[in-house]
Amino acid sequence: MFFLGYRVINTRIYTRILVHTSANARLFSSYLPPRGDFSVLTDKDLSHFERIVGRTAVCTTGIDAYNTDWMKHYKGSSKCVLMPTNVHEVSEIIRHCYERRLAIVPQSGNTGLVGGSVPVYDEIILSLSKVKKIFDFDPQSGLLDCDAGFILEHINEKLIAYNYMMPYDLGAKGSCMVGGNLSTAAGGIRFMRFGPIHSYLLGLEVVLPDKNGSIVNFGRKLRKDNTNLHIHHLFVGSEGQLGVITRVSLGAVIKPAITQVAMLGVMNFADCCQILSNARKYLGEILSAFELMDLDSMKSLRDNESLQNVFCSDPPFTILIETLGSDEEHDHQKMDRFLNEVLDKNLAIDGIQAKSIEEIDYIWKLRETISLSLMRDGYVYKHDISLPLEYFYKITEVIREKVKSQATRVVAFGHMGDGNLHLNVTSSEYKEEIYNRLYPFLYEWVVKHGGSISAEHGIGRLKKPYMVFGKMSTCLRLSKELKTFFDPRHILSPYKMF
């Protein structure tokens, strides 16, 4: 029943790949607020920073990669990247910036998709990439305490020795850092199983942008601690607006013994929903991912990356299902029952089940390469939305109809199990007409239908104009007041969420 004779490619795409597009120059200047009333960096400041972190950790040349996001959509003009190696250096830097009213943008792996981690004007780039000394893992409890600059993949490499792993997984795992993952409330492909970062966050060390550059520890390396306000959770998803995360305490999860991956070809979205219900029922506690890709996603892979579908046919929808479990025989049985059910009921018209690590990798490669493949079209209007399932794919049809004469493709893929859709429109270059047809219409439609305009990518620069959509003024006012509470001089990441 399962077709397995596809080409196996074992290349991983997890490391960051820079792709040039003709639209690199677009800086969304129409949204750009004027430069704030911050001081301008002087030689005296640079000398001061050199005294804190040492001369080699104050970089003023060759810093283009820090000034630019990986998609090259955003380019700042910072004159300086600082590379502290511990929390005390971070604190001294921030104290000086507070005193001098110098703007800062904290930067981790710089793998974000909304321009949150690069400067807008001349903000000092505070790289956390060298803050990676402390790594304290207790295999008995599964609790980890580590510096913010550790790269997700490197943490996993360390944890695997104890048969543990991190509870979240991202395409950017080869570059993104744990502090940045926390700051951006990173979602990813295991969200369905292990939940949001809030689930396993235990504590944070944060440097506050106050006059002392205060170092504060919130929570601690314990699964339960109800002795204070849970302030650390406020930093999750705060995009570096409230403080700089320098260390994290997290709960790891036991590395599952068995991973199974299957792909299903489906005729319509209603059947995809039925398959999801069946996956929850038959796969139960081992279900770890339920990803959707539409036909245009698969066409983009074929056209732009020469990556072939695994089916004989070209179904309108492709579903990727992953399980993580502890018992090979049990998990096989669960998967078999599930697959038999969805095929017997004709919910799926085609299907394959990976029988080796290489096949698993190839299937995930298909899913994870879609985003990159689209960039080869020229320009990508990217969206990362949450919607109730009844509207989950409807938005794609609405947008396809709206831009069909101008766009190269309208592509939908994403974490259907979490209600999170990546809806992308491509064209050969940036076109004002497409832009005007998309915005604010698309975001208004999403909010009107009970959705979120940024499910996991955050606000950054890209979505700042739309952040107000669907929010009460009281909520927005309170958010701004909290920003001022933590960052009274608004020196952290200006021009973005706040």
Added chain:
Amino acid sequence: MFFLGYRVINTRIYTRILVHTSANARLFSSYLPPRGDFSVLTDKDLSHFERIVGRTAVCTTGIDAYNTDWMKHYKGSSKCVLMPTNVHEVSEIIRHCYERRLAIVPQSGNTGLVGGSVPVYDEIILSLSKVKKIFDFDPQSGLLDCDAGFILEHINEKLIAYNYMMPYDLGAKGSCMVGGNLSTAAGGIRFMRFGPIHSYLLGLEVVLPDKNGSIVNFGRKLRKDNTNLHIHHLFVGSEGQLGVITRVSLGAVIKPAITQVAMLGVMNFADCCQILSNARKYLGEILSAFELMDLDSMKSLRDNESLQNVFCSDPPFTILIETLGSDEEHDHQKMDRFLNEVLDKNLAIDGIQAKSIEEIDYIWKLRETISLSLMRDGYVYKHDISLPLEYFYKITEVIREKVKSQATRVVAFGHMGDGNLHLNVTSSEYKEEIYNRLYPFLYEWVVKHGGSISAEHGIGRLKKPYMVFGKMSTCLRLSKELKTFFDPRHILSPYKMF
């Protein structure tokens, strides 16, 4: 190998039971700060409240049960209980209290263990028990939106029709309300499987104690939404200090098809740790609870409640293991392998496995009755601590040695899988000598060994004097400033966490 001929008792103890003790009168007055500079309730205020909520919802007589916690350790002298039925009434009440500087204590099920939900002096009691109209559950996504006053057990009764359940479970489920569960970051017996309330919290409606009694919605009924600061998470565990939760959005979980429960008799704590490691390995994703009870816990059940152990022997430690899974055969196999392993290796010296709902209930009854049984000794010095496993039981031995000549019992039980121990000392009546031997020694010991002095019960009144232990002054200062940020007149729950 498994002994199954024990007496089956199917009485549930989940509803709140009031037990009188001779120490009821003790009000911990030694910690009592003087009454704050709040206004005194007048007839004019009462008339105003009657206009807001109606005459029958302003109670001034027969309110003893609201003034007293269920253990009768704390007794306030409030003159008035208000019973609003919706968020707008809550808002108008709070606006009036803000204007008049009247202190308020929000109260849900009043099932807390640290005196957080009862007044200290004459604070107005704001009962959320009638705010229970909106109940909106979407079975396709598993997402729930409901008013704060719904009782946990009643929510479960509604969800079960859709094959879902709440991800947390508490002994107080028959009385506690979902808003209170959020406010106190309730833990309970399923924490090990489904994680903290942060894991499934999606959004909150809160009334703020500001001049408008502002109604604010944070987050929303979506699994992923990164369009703002995650402010709702700050209200989790805030014990009613920052605002009054009136509605919650939560993710429910699919009700597992199969529950298995086993009990093991163990000779020493090191073997208990080995059994925990084996449970994680063999039970994997279906493990849902790992509870410890020491011999003195079991003796208390026998002496005070005539509840018999399920073993032929009296082992020093009893472990309760629960699994929740989707496949009966698979789960049985996993449990069998686990039990065979721990018995073959002589890690357990005795064991039973429940073979019916009644047996499961009886085993859980043993665990959940310990706390009540101890109250029959007279007075209970209760502790709810987190500790790394290496010190998890050590503290019991240290305390037993310290108070052996004065105490009736020193008893340890709790959520070992989460590192959360309930260490209780009993005596026939409150004894100053025991008190002085216990405090601050016990809390200092816990903090010194990397633990928390309140794992899941919170601060309330009981632990206010010890809240500072192990915390940086910056952290405490910031917490206080956040309190003032949200509650500028400090009218919510005074004399407790802040």
